[in-house]
Amino acid sequence: xxxxxxxxxxxxxxxxxxxxxxxxxxxxxxxxxxxxxxxxxxxxxxxxxxxxxxxxxxxxxxxxxxxxxxxxxxxxxxxxxxxxxxxxxxxxxxxxxxxxxxxxxxxxxxxxxxxxxxxxxxxxxxxxxxxxxxxxxxxxxxxxxxxxxxxxxxxxxxxxxxxxxxxxxxxxxxxxxxxxxxxxxxxxxxxxxxxxxxxxxxxxxxxxxxxxxxxxxxxxxxxxxxxxxxxxxxxxxxxxxxxxxxxxxxxxxxxxxxxxxxxxxxxxxxxxxxxxxxxxxxxxxxxxxxxxxxxxxxxxxxxxxxxxxxxxxxxxxxxxxxxxxxxxxxxxxxxxxxxxxxxxxxxxxxxxxxxxxxxxxxxxxxxxxxxxxxxxxxxxxxxxxxxxxxxxxxxxxxxxxxxxxxxxxxx
Amino acid sequence: xxxxxxxxxxxxxxxxxxxxxxxxxxxxxxxxxxxxxxxxxxxxxxxxxxxxxxxxxxxxxxxxxxxxxxxxxxxxxxxxxxxxxxxxxxxxxxxxxxxxxxxxxxxxxxxxxxxxxxxxxxxxxxxxxxxx
Numbered sequence: 001x002x003x004x005x006x007x008x009x010x011x012x013x014x015x016x017x018x019x020x021x022x023x024x025x026x027x028x029x030x031x032x033x034x035x036x037x038x039x040x041x042x043x044x045x046x047x048x049x050x051x052x053x054x055x056x057x058x059x060x061x062x063x064x065x066x067x068x069x070x071x072x073x074x075x076x077x078x079x080x081x082x083x084x085x086x087x088x089x090x091x092x093x094x095x096x097x098x099x100x101x102x103x104x105x106x107x108x109x110x111x112x113x114x115x116x117x118x119x120x121x122x123x124x125x126x127x128x129x130x131x132x133x134x135x136x137x138x139x140x141x142x143x144x145x146x147x148x149x150x151x152x153x154x155x156x157x158x159x160x161x162x163x164x165x166x167x168x169x170x171x172x173x174x175x176x177x178x179x180x181x182x183x184x185x186x187x188x189x190x191x192x193x194x195x196x197x198x199x200x201x202x203x204x205x206x207x208x209x210x211x212x213x214x215x216x217x218x219x220x221x222x223x224x225x226x227x228x229x230x231x232x233x234x235x236x237x238x239x240x241x242x243x244x245x246x247x248x249x250x251x252x253x254x255x256x257x258x259x260x261x262x263x264x265x266x267x268x269x270x271x272x273x274x275x276x277x278x279x280x281x282x283x284x285x286x287x288x289x290x291x292x293x294x295x296x297x298x299x300x301x302x303x304x305x306x307x308x309x310x311x312x313x314x315x316x317x318x319x320x321x322x323x324x325x326x327x328x329x330x331x332x333x334x335x336x337x338x339x340x341x342x343x344x345x346x347x348x349x350x351x352x353x354x355x356x357x358x359x360x361x362x363x364x365x366x367x368x369x370x371x372x373x374x375x376x377x378x379x380x381x382x383x384x385x386x387x388x389x390x391x392x393x394x395x396x397x398x399x400x401x402x403x404x405x406x407x408x409x410x411x
Numbered sequence: 412x413x414x415x416x417x418x419x420x421x422x423x424x425x426x427x428x429x430x431x432x433x434x435x436x437x438x439x440x441x442x443x444x445x446x447x448x449x450x451x452x453x454x455x456x457x458x459x460x461x462x463x464x465x466x467x468x469x470x471x472x473x474x475x476x477x478x479x480x481x482x483x484x485x486x487x488x489x490x491x492x493x494x495x496x497x498x499x500x501x502x503x504x505x506x507x508x509x510x511x512x513x514x515x516x517x518x519x520x521x522x523x524x525x526x527x528x529x530x531x532x533x534x535x536x537x538x539x540x541x542x543x
Contacts, residue, residue, distance in 0.1 A: 258485050259467075
């Protein structure tokens with residue numbers, strides 16, 4: 001039974017790793033800079049492993065979800081600012097994911113965009129209403145495993161493996177102009193932000209509380225975050241490498257999720273295309289559910305409301321209203337006609353600005369023996385945690401100027 | 412609930428961090444400016460990719476590697492985005508504007524090579540602007 005739990009946990013993490021922002025930034029990064037940004041994916045994946053593991057451990061031992069910590073550690077004013085910024089970041093991300101899911105559904109069915117956007121929002125809301133937490137996570141995570149077809153397409157496309165492997169070495173490609181260097185910097189920051197989106201830890205730690213984790217679950221938590229995120233990151237790297245291998249020579253910097261699916265159609269044909277579209281649909285929908293619930297978790301934890309999907313919707317009315325309102329607002333944003341890819345740019349920008357405030361309280365509490373006892377951060381966690389924290393702060397400071405200087409990576 | 416001392420001990424650090432972040436941001440923003448010559452560059456870059464994507468869609472459609480629904484919807488989405496980019500140009504009568512307009516006058520199932528040629532034309536304009 002434990003082995004089944006572990007396998008499902010890992011597979012869920014793999015299938016749920018990629019969302020719209022990773023799809024877009026990975027494919028564009030590969031097309032524009034070849035394999036030179038693979039190392040940023042690898043580097044940020046270790047970061048999300050570190051903070052994901054920490055948030056799961058804190059949930060299991062101190063029984064504290066991230067937003068509860070934030071209010072206590074940052075104080076009311078700064079906590080409130082972080083809450084508002086997180087809510088905006090998650091709302092924009094949720095809208096982008098709903099818009100992205102609608103675009104994919106449109107490619108599968110040919111139905112009008114607005115119709116599929118409304119339909120997918122209703123289905124997502126219905127799945128949260130009906131399914132218990134564990135099955136919300138598993139349904140989208142496991143169905144997102146169709147994304148493995150991108151890794152198959154990479155192998156079938158026979159890329160230059162030594163050059164691909166060299167992409168794992170931190171580098172700045174030679175011969176870039178000043179503008180291209182700035183764009184490279186923006187993509188690096190955007191990838192860090194997309195991989196380490198704050199909603200991932202809000203959702204993960206709240207899930208730990210929902211599932212009543214305790215010390216016995218620490219091994220599963222560690223394995224899920226390390227193995228699951230590592231395998232999930234390989235999918236994102238496969239998309240980047242396909243972008244370098246297939247799109248770069250054609251000067252295609254994918255502007256739409258549908259173009260990314262061509263990475264699979266080129267080597268594998270129609271069946272590959274359908275599997276890719278389905279994988280993208282479930283992965284993006286899963287991210288939509290996670291961002292929506294993250295906002296409801298954040299609000300409920302910050303203000304001390306009843307929360308949790310283990311309760312019936314009417315047993316936690318403010319929590320239920322919160323996630324329904326997030327879906328309604330996200331759909332309203334989609335209905336304005338703004339492109340999901342534009343939303344992704346803003347979501348990534350907002351999220352990197354929020355990251356330092358999300359991870360600081362987590363880092364402080366995970367290292368505090370008063371609450372964590374023997375399970376407080378060891379030397380390795382401390383070194384990794386603070387190193388990544390410095391990187392996040394630098395990325396947060398650089399994000400907005402790079403965004404403006406490069407017109408969101410386009411200049 | 413967490414006891415109060417935890418909050419007191421750490422509350423100064425985030426405030427200092429917020430101030431440093433804000434100061435860094437202001438300094439970097441002051442250095443950020445958009446050169447006039449490349450004002451249209453992001454639009455042209457995006458349009459070049461959209462035309463290349465359209466060429467690729469038509470190629471794989473001809474090779475029967477994608478479904479008809481996919482091809483129809485992609486072409487519709489690409490044309491809509493390309494029209495938006497054409498309207499975003501500061502001068503739609505510029506060489507880049509003309510190249511985009513040429514594409515917009517093509518049928519949805521235009522030959523991949525024709526679209527690829529327009530993408531190359533936009534790429535050359537993009538390179539000239541980048542070098543300026």
